[in-house]
Amino acid sequence: METLKIPKATWMADSTHWPGTWTVSAPEHSRGDHASIIQVMLDPPRDEPQNGTEGDGNSMDLSEVDIRLPMLVYVTREKRPGYDHNKKAGAMNALVRASAIMSNGPFILNLDCDHYIYNSKALREGICFMMDRDGERICYVQFPQRFEGIDPSDRYANHNTVFFDVNMRALDGLQGPVYVGTGCLFRRTALYGFEPPRLEDNPGCCSCCFPRLKKPATVASAPDVDPEDVQLREGDEMNIALIPKKFGNSSLLIESVRVAAIQGQPLADHPSVKYGRPPGALTVPREPLDASTIAEAINVISCWYEDKTEWGQSVGWIYGSVTEDVVTGYRMHNRGWRSVYCVTKRDAFRGTAPINLTDRLHQVLRWATGSVEIFFSLNNALLGSPRLKFLQRIAYLNVGIYPFTSIFLIVYCFLPALSLFSNQFIVQTLNVTFLVYLLAITLTLCALAVLEIKWSGIELEEWWRNEQFWLIGGTSAHLAAVLQGLLKVIAGIEISFTLTSKSAGDDVDDDFADLYIFKWTSLMIPPLTIIFVNLIAIAYGVLRTVYSTDPEWSHLLGGVFFSFWVLAHLYPFAKGLMGRRGKTPTIVYVWSGLIAISISLLWVAISPPSQNSDIGGSFRFP
Numbered sequence: 001m002e003t004l005k006i007p008k009a010t011w012m013a014d015s016t017h018w019p020g021t022w023t024v025s026a027p028e029h030s031r032g033d034h035a036s037i038i039q040v041m042l043d044p045p046r047d048e049p050q051n052g053t054e055g056d057g058n059s060m061d062l063s064e065v066d067i068r069l070p071m072l073v074y075v076t077r078e079k080r081p082g083y084d085h086n087k088k089a090g091a092m093n094a095l096v097r098a099s100a101i102m103s104n105g106p107f108i109l110n111l112d113c114d115h116y117i118y119n120s121k122a123l124r125e126g127i128c129f130m131m132d133r134d135g136e137r138i139c140y141v142q143f144p145q146r147f148e149g150i151d152p153s154d155r156y157a158n159h160n161t162v163f164f165d166v167n168m169r170a171l172d173g174l175q176g177p178v179y180v181g182t183g184c185l186f187r188r189t190a191l192y193g194f195e196p197p198r199l200e201d202n203p204g205c206c207s208c209c210f211p212r213l214k215k216p217a218t219v220a221s222a223p224d225v226d227p228e229d230v231q232l233r234e235g236d237e238m239n240i241a242l243i244p245k246k247f248g249n250s251s252l253l254i255e256s257v258r259v260a261a262i263q264g265q266p267l268a269d270h271p272s273v274k275y276g277r278p279p280g281a282l283t284v285p286r287e288p289l290d291a292s293t294i295a296e297a298i299n300v301i302s303c304w305y306e307d308k309t310e311w312g313q314s315v316g317w318i319y320g321s322v323t324e325d326v327v328t329g330y331r332m333h334n335r336g337w338r339s340v341y342c343v344t345k346r347d348a349f350r351g352t353a354p355i356n357l358t359d360r361l362h363q364v365l366r367w368a369t370g371s372v373e374i375f376f377s378l379n380n381a382l383l384g385s386p387r388l389k390f391l392q393r394i395a396y397l398n399v400g401i402y403p404f405t406s407i408f409l410i411v412y413c414f415l416p417a418l419s420l421f422s423n424q425f426i427v428q429t430l431n432v433t434f435l436v437y438l439l440a441i442t443l444t445l446c447a448l449a450v451l452e453i454k455w456s457g458i459e460l461e462e463w464w465r466n467e468q469f470w471l472i473g474g475t476s477a478h479l480a481a482v483l484q485g486l487l488k489v490i491a492g493i494e495i496s497f498t499l500t501s502k503s504a505g506d507d508v509d510d511d512f513a514d515l516y517i518f519k520w521t522s523l524m525i526p527p528l529t530i531i532f533v534n535l536i537a538i539a540y541g542v543l544r545t546v547y548s549t550d551p552e553w554s555h556l557l558g559g560v561f562f563s564f565w566v567l568a569h570l571y572p573f574a575k576g577l578m579g580r581r582g583k584t585p586t587i588v589y590v591w592s593g594l595i596a597i598s599i600s601l602l603w604v605a606i607s608p609p610s611q612n613s614d615i616g617g618s619f620r621f622p
């Protein structure tokens with residue numbers, strides 16, 4: 001088969017290239033310094049179905065198919081030097097406002113730039129949860145992240161199966177999965193910072209600003225109310241003073257809030273539906289877009305629109321964290337909303353991930369730093385509201401705390417080497433208490449592993465990759481995140497991040513060329529040190545035993561076993577350092593040499609090898 005060479009570009013409806021916004025940059029029109037841009041690429045569809053043309057042998061017969069497509073709009077918010085754009089969270093908030101004015105869909109699907117729709121029916125599955133009975137209490141439906149272009153052995157656990165197929169599924173049984181930034185279907189009103197409708201009959205969603213919103217419950221009996229109508233009746237009761245403070249002073253935006261709230265409710269087709277939507281509310285013909293509407297949409301994506309509003313504070317995506325997703329979802333759960341995890345048979349969405357060691361470590365570093373930030377912020381789950389369910393609180397606490405485990409991990413990685421050097425075990429004697437503890441912990445860990453694998457259906461190999469990467473990330477990125485986080489909290493030193501590199505993938509001979517890209521980062525120093533210390537310790541232990549007058553082989557075996565266990569976890573890391581086909585980068589040799597020399601010198605300084613007599617090590621390995 002002939003392979004097509006397709007240039008990397010986005011095609012427009014009229015089959016021309018999308019020129020790219022900043023291809024020709026000019027003063028005040030360049031990346032980071034430009035006006036708001038809104039481009040309607042596909043007009044809103046007509047109200048009546050529109051069938052396609054008959055096929056002519058070459059093309060498909062579309063005469064029976066409704067070929068209307070939804071409105072498609074390109075939006076880029078205004079950016080000016082000197083304004084904080086709040087990165088992705090700021091971008092999302094601008095999109096939420098522009099879309100409120102232009103289409104005001106009650107549900108919003110959020111995908112990253114490196115993800116795409118793989119299953120066209122996934123959206124419907126998500127909507128089903130939202131529209132079902134009790135669906136009005138769901139703030140979002142999260143789909144798992146699935147990836148393409150990852151090396152078959154998934155060396156750096158990019159698929160994250162333990163997280164997506166164990167943790168997230170488990171959370172689904174609590175208050176719901178955390179929001180992971182992409183592949184997530186939101187309820188617009190949940191993003192607006194409203195509270196979920198209560199189970200009892202007291203005022204619910206939006207009651208602070210829109211006291212009459214509980215009314216739709218009664219609207220169910222009056223079939224022909226259209227939302228336009230509802231909207232007009234309300235003016236008198238709105239707490240007008242509060243609204244601009246929260247959402248900014250676009251009246252079109254504010255009017256749209258109520259409509260979105262009503263349209264997002266389940267159909268009132270059953271007495272048990274408390275906050276039902278009147279039938280027909282969604283089929284009301286839509287007003288065509290006019291210039292003043294677009295002008296207003298442009299207005300709400302300007303730099304200053306959010307000044308003195310609650311966007312990013314309690315409305316929309318929350319600012320101030322490098323993992324804005326976790327915080328945004330947390331705030332919703334904190335208000336009492338619940339979320340749903342939706343795993344479709346065919347992947348709903350797919351994306352790309354950084355497959356080389358350096359980029360992967362930087363990605364994990366960013367996530368972990370976000371977690372540390374959360375831990376030291378008011379978003380710490382310990383300070384959560386009473387609406388946060390107990391187990392959910394623990395889950396969110398875990399999200400904030402996990403990077404701190406790196407401190408213990410580091411200790412565990414050096415202990416085996418230390419015991420080889422000193423010829424002492426971590427305990428003086430193997431007494432019963434110690435063995436009972438050891439047995440209990442080992443059994444718990446095994447049970448955990450078995451359950452994780454059994455419940456999620458992942459392969460043992462995948463599970464092992466996750467274990468390995470947990471240690472690799474734990475000793476490098478997590479540690480750095482803890483240090484950075486502490487720096488930020490104590491000294492106020494800010495952390496800056498770059499986008500996660502996207503696969504270059506230009507190598508025609510090798511699909512996974514990216515895997516072998518090597519860029520030195522100081523994150524690699526701690527794992528490298530651990531590898532060296534353990535290797536030297538094993539060599540030292542072997543030599544000492546071989547030249548000893550009374551060799552204790554079992555003793556040695558015990559020590560080597562634990563050291564080897566650490567090294568086995570770090571194997572993918574070492575492979576990453578080796579580069580491609582043994583072309584190890586020089587910098588690795590330089591650092592290895594430095595580390596090896598310092599360890600040796602340090603050891604000689606602390607305990608000269610000549611007097612390596614047994615220093616009271618009464619422990620004998622069985």
Ligand SMILES: O=c1ccn([C@@H]2O[C@H](COP(=O)(O)OP(=O)(O)O[C@H]3O[C@H](CO)[C@@H](O)[C@H](O)[C@H]3O)[C@@H](O)[C@H]2O)c(=O)[nH]1
Pocket residue numbers: 086087088089091111112113114180181182322323324325326363367370498499500501
């Ligand atoms: O200034 C910015 C930076 C990022 N983005 C978007 O943010 C996404 C995530 O960035 P990426 O570099 O792909 O980061 P990842 O590490 O792959 O992202 C994961 O982790 C992030 C932080 O927790 C989440 O925001 C993402 O959704 C989640 O996929 C990108 O795709 C962009 O769409 C912006 O719009 N503006």
Ligand SMILES: [Mn+2]
Pocket residue numbers: 112114351352353500
């Ligand atoms: Mn990404």
